[in-house]
Amino acid sequence: MTIDPIHQFQIKTLIPMLSMGGHEIGFTNSALFMLIIVVAISTLMIGATARRAVVPGRLQSIAEMSYEFVANTVQSSAGPEGMRFFPFVFTLFMFVLFANLIGLIPYSFTVTSQLIITAALALLVFFIVVGYGFWKNGLHFLDLFVPKGVPKYILPAIVVIEVLSFLSRPVSHSVRLFANMLAGHITLQVFAGFIIMLAGFGVLGWFGAALPFAMVVMLTALELLVAFLQAYVFAILTCIYLNDAIHPGH
């Protein structure tokens, strides 16, 4: 019996729609799960805020806790002015968190394990930082690349290095989330495959299969942590990059 750990990441077109320049454009399983994520978040948030009780119920507590968590993150890393980006950061955080968590359900599709999705999110952050930085600070935004107190003769090299460092942000921002989710899901699948292979050996194999099964249980717990942690990391990095756009030259 062979198990293909990559199979879970395949994109399948569910409803073909049109083809443009030789590319098929259709409603894929990835799009389906993104729709599920958006619907789930909207239902949770709208349902939780429908009653607005003084003593919050369970759903309302979830909504309030996630609000306070993201608001604290934004304020501690981008300052009070950063709160104008709160809706953006909150949306990103909830989307990534739900994508990671829903991806952990067996037979579901992990949207954030596709580089194109995380790259699109990271580039969105990058262009918002550049656009808002120039809109708010004008050319002073370029002070970001000129550190203070550097001798004149090495300044050109430093500026080039700073620019490269700035350009590398969307790369590390997107690759981190993508690689974490991809690696975690492949590991889970490989260990789950061991269970089936060992169980095929008969009675002795069943006892052997208990070992990878215990491993899968532990890995699932770890993946739950990673799913939350990566969403948090994505949000806090967004805040830190936005902080550069709000106060350059610090």
Added chain:
Amino acid sequence: MSDARGNGGNGRAHTDEAALSARLRRLGEGLGQARDRTGAPSNGRGEERATNASGYAKGFRLSSELVAGIVVGAGLGWLLDRFLGIAPWGLIVFVLLGFAAGVLNVMRAAGVAGGTSGDDGADGGLR
């Protein structure tokens, strides 16, 4: 103080609220002092910080920062070579510069170096 709350009429309720707010303020001050005692030594500034980062996340962050710097440097160098026709100098120079940028990224992420951007380890090197 807490037993006075049960038998309060309208006049009593007002003083109760004042007492409650005073008590809340005292509790807040006490909490702040306790936080200062326990939280201050571990992280340099007094702010509340997420320090529950696992070493796994930290290691992953640092390595991806270094790789990202090199990849961007190599990509830019390759593009310059291609469009300006100065091969192989663009690649050589920009891979080296990208390496420097990657090291700078890592040092900033670890909170070793400050710098122009405000991200000098503002989250305890978690990102």
